[in-house]
Amino acid sequence: MEKVISLIKTDFNITFGLSSIVYSFKNKKNRWQMILIGFAFLSLIPTYFMLISGLVKIYDAYRQIGQQSMFLLNGFLASQMLVFLFGLLYVMSKYYFSNDLNQLVPLPIKPSYIVGSKFVTLMFSEYLTSLPIILPFIIIYGIKGSEGIVYWIYSLLLTLTLPALPLVLASILVMIFMRYTNVKGKKDLIRIVGAVLFLIILFFFQFKIQSIAQKALMKGDNFFFDLVRDSNLLVKKLGLAFPPSMWGSLALSNYSSIKGFLYLLLFIGIAVGGLILMLFLSEKLFYDGLIGNIEVSAAKGKGSRKVDLNKSTKEANPSIAIALKEIKMLFRTPIYLINSIGGVIIVPIILVMSTFVNGEESMEPIRLILEGKPYLITLFGIGLIIALGMLSSIGCTTFSREGKNFWIQRTLPIKVEDQIYGRVMASLIIQLMGLVVLLVSMSFITNIGLSSIFWISLLGLLGSIPMTQLGMTIDILRPLLDWDNPQVAMKQNLNVLIGMGIGILYEGGIVLLVIFLVKNNIGINLIYGLLVLIFILFSYCLFILLKKLINKQFQLL
Structure with a gap:
């Protein structure tokens, strides 16, 4: 456990540059850059508030048809899909192309410790992606609906665990991808082409599932009757695009009943179970996908060769x-x-x-x-x-x-x-x-x-x-x-x-x-x-x- 905590501390310092930030505050020459960053974020505030005002109108529209839970689904779906998509890039870079791996791999440290420490750091990085998206949905729903204290407790638990499952899925997919594309001499080309094709196929199935759900929903003979009868109808149908988002939405919209508690347990339980599975798979996959990233090719034959400098080099524009x-x-x-x-x-x-x-x-x-x-x-x-x-x-x-x-x-x-x-x-x-x-x-x-x-x-x-x-x-x-x-x-x-x-x-x-x-x-x-x-x-x-x-x-x- 001490090794894991030490790895997490080191990785936090490397990723977020804590020492560098402290130095920048102390160094007067770099202080203006920190001030510039602050002004850059402040300049985004007016646009952000305009988006929030638009979300309030969307909530009111859902409320008129009694489908407020669909408003929550939009927030969960948007935040978790963004975490997953960005996670694919971050995981690949963090797990396989970080310079600290040259020092970590030779040490007597389990692959699951390395992956686990980097996963924790990525979780905190992804809060910067998920929180600005999900919080307006949760706050608007809670304030406009005058929800109780249990709602806010559920919201806190769901928000803290929200990036976990998308990152787990991204980690597992990247580890499998890197393990089975580690082909000598051609791995970079295979990985690049494969990554692009993988994302295209992923989006295709995502759009297709959502399209099928929408068509099945709207073609029902008793659609409007079902809409009035079941306040979670849209969430259950359209949430098929990414079920974990549906579980989070239903946990909050049914927080006052045992059903909401069970959905909360399902949301958190699947995330924890996925994390355990990811750490188990890292022991089998991580090093196989990592070792061999740096290939050295030697010239065939023995002895030295004479090289004609004029033939081996040429002047270019x-x-x-x-x-x-x-x-x-x-x-x-x-x-x-x-x-x-x-x-x-x-x-x-x-x-x-x-x-x-x-x-x-x-x-x-x-x-x-x-x-x-x-x-x-x-x-x-x-x-x-x-x-x-x-x-x-x-x-x-x-x-x-x-x-x-x-x-x-x-x-x-x-x-x-x-x-x-x-x-x-x-x-x-x-x-x-x-x-x-x-x-x-x-x-x-x-x-x-x-x-x-x-x-x-x-x-x-x-x-x-x-x-x-x-x-x-x-x-x-x-x-x-x-x-x-x-x-x-x-x-x-x-x-x-x-x-x-x-x-x-x-x-x-x-x-x-x-x-x-x-x-x-x-x-x-x-x-x-x-x-x-x-x-x-x-x-x-x-x-x-x-x-x-x-x-x-x-x-x-």
Whole structure:
């Protein structure tokens, strides 16, 4: 037990940087960054309160039909699914790509101790994801319904255990996945392709189950009679998408009866049972998936070989060399690849899948909207491609991903212009993958013409250049270079949050401009031309700014 407690303390310090936070408060030079983080969170408060006011209206709507428990299901389902999805990424990074494993694995420590300590740390990390989502649902339900003290006790227990089961499921799936994809020489490629396919299949079944439940519910002859008779009808039917969320909702909505207590025991019991199963499986799977992550290949044959330096090396264009280096870094580090390419590829598929899986009738409203206005699908495609440039986080982590090797970039005989061209080029290559997936996905919804394909491709990629440059500007001003886990460079980097905020303002401004032009009956070709001019102008101005900033920061850092 002492070993586990010691591992948890160490992992907490590494993950949350407790020593670093204390140092930052003491160090006056870094204090402004802590203040900036505080202001960043404060700036989100008005938006958060607007969302809460919208939730109050949703609760009132459910209350009018006597299905308040469905309101709770929405909260549990949203929070637990997000914990599960983020957990897949966090678990893979935390369990298999953390630098502390080099010291932990040789020690006489059971795999279950290592996995267990990291699981506890992940639980606390996931509270940052789950609490802001679930608490408004619980508080609104409790206050508006004037619920008793037992309700609040149940709420506390459910909230504390809420991330456990999704993280357990994520941990088991990742350990099995890593164990059976640990194929010599090809494991990274297999794991990357497998991870993307796994997420797509997961979303497909999730949407399919929910679609089946909705259709079965609405086709019932006595639907409205059953709705009045059973206040938990919607929860029981739609909760099939993820049963644990249904158990949590029913525990709270029936807290005054023995039924609610039994659902509470089921919710907590399954989470505890899952944790025990995960620790048991870690003894069988963890080391088999971990050992062999670092492969060393030796040259065949005996003795030394003469190497012709002129034949083994060749001069390349500096900007292309930088772009290739960036792409290789993304592809060789699975956690980078999943975070950058995963969203770019999966998001368009999910958007289409959520509509396509519900059948032809669900796509009819979309076709009616597009009828006579084919340019709407083009504008939507352009906006989505630009948004994917923000979601990929490639620009706002491009220097942070260098880590302790950042000094190499400063000493290379490469012009600053080539640094900019290369890093932007790498981002566009990833965007090109998302573009192809988007165009293929959109073809399942509507007949997309060559003109739409041309404008989505041109304006989508052109508009992504300023998005990447904005991220690069933020990252060069405050690069996160001191990290021991590649996840930190992308998932725990404040630059990503700042980049998304500025990216939303950038794309929001473009969207508002396009809406204004469309409402004033400006020709669509003129709008396309204006967007080309705006994107080129933005790109040039940001290029000049980046050139000065990189020159300055390369001398200071």
